[in-house]
Amino acid sequence: MSELSRITETPVPTVKYYLREGLLPPGRRTSPNQAQYDDEHVRRIRLIRALLGPGGLDVATAREVIAAIDSDLPLPHVFGVAQRAASVRVDDRAVDAAALERVDALLDGFAIHPENPGRIAAAAVLEAFDAVGQRNADDWSRRYVEAALIVAEADLDTVERRVTRDEKAETVVVGTALGDALFAALRRAAQEHVSTTRYEPERADEIRRARSTP
């Protein structure tokens, strides 16, 4: 246990918490006070930390997606579980039909089921955007669709590069959860970049230099 803690740089109480919460499988008991842990435990702890940290999942949701990795569910099912788990925090209970129609027009030609969680969440966001009197949301969101396709192709390519079913399943889960955070982060960097080059082009070079000479 203490070695597991050392290798993964995770405090012992945290490791115990993962065990108690069923996120981490128990070690092989070698005596009443000793258990043996192996490389799988190390990998699993790193996965848990990624999901609970940057992945933004809560413990119950992390348990769910880990169970999907450990199951023998086919990959598209794992994708479904990950999509619903690392889901957009949007109240989609009362999305109205008009908003769904707008999303369907936006996703014209997409081979997705009506219950795709993204379809419904996107409708809820467009509804909220409308409610605050934002116009031109259609042009805005069309360009978001273009970007989302680039990201989805990159996501699927990353999964394809893994070899075994378990590796692929893990990449599906990690990529879905961490991809949102990565994109949101890069969007913020891109916003500052685009804003600077548009509105203060004379300062762009100076700002670039500040970063390249630490």
Add this chain to the structure above:
Amino acid sequence: MSELSRITETPVPTVKYYLREGLLPPGRRTSPNQAQYDDEHVRRIRLIRALLGPGGLDVATAREVIAAIDSDLPLPHVFGVAQRAASVRVDDRAVDAAALERVDALLDGFAIHPENPGRIAAAAVLEAFDAVGQRNADDWSRRYVEAALIVAEADLDTVERRVTRDEKAETVVVGTALGDALFAALRRAAQEHVSTTRYEPERADEIRRARSTP
């Protein structure tokens, strides 16, 4: 108050809560038990609901970005406040130098300050991705950068279309907070679409039909 509640479809206790939390400015008092509210209050309640709902902000953060709208801060500052507020939930306290270098290579030529919240959060995500043994993260994240630029251009264009400083400031705040949710939603739709057309092309048409014939 009851009319304000009716028009905005927001329960009276919720409106009172917004007042108490300083999210909504008080109405003009017309008698000890009466206050007058106007269109600005209607607009503000819709904004609060968008930020706390799909925007995913907590009350303190929503208060902060609303204060930025109401201030006379120049637009780039409002952008900064919104970026930090609607921020990526990533623990970036211990991001190591190597991860920051990777992000800087990824964002080569970007005119961003070293303390851009997205730069640091992206480093934290790449670090987490590495820790779980994912390879090829560089190709993956390069394509994310490409997509983030498309989205950032769309974001800035949407702000430019608004006329007054206050409208622009509101769009900055709403767009930053809701844009993350919109993108995450569309990414899920795009993932299902790309996955179906790649792996089950023979089912794609049937799935498309299910959505177009409600």
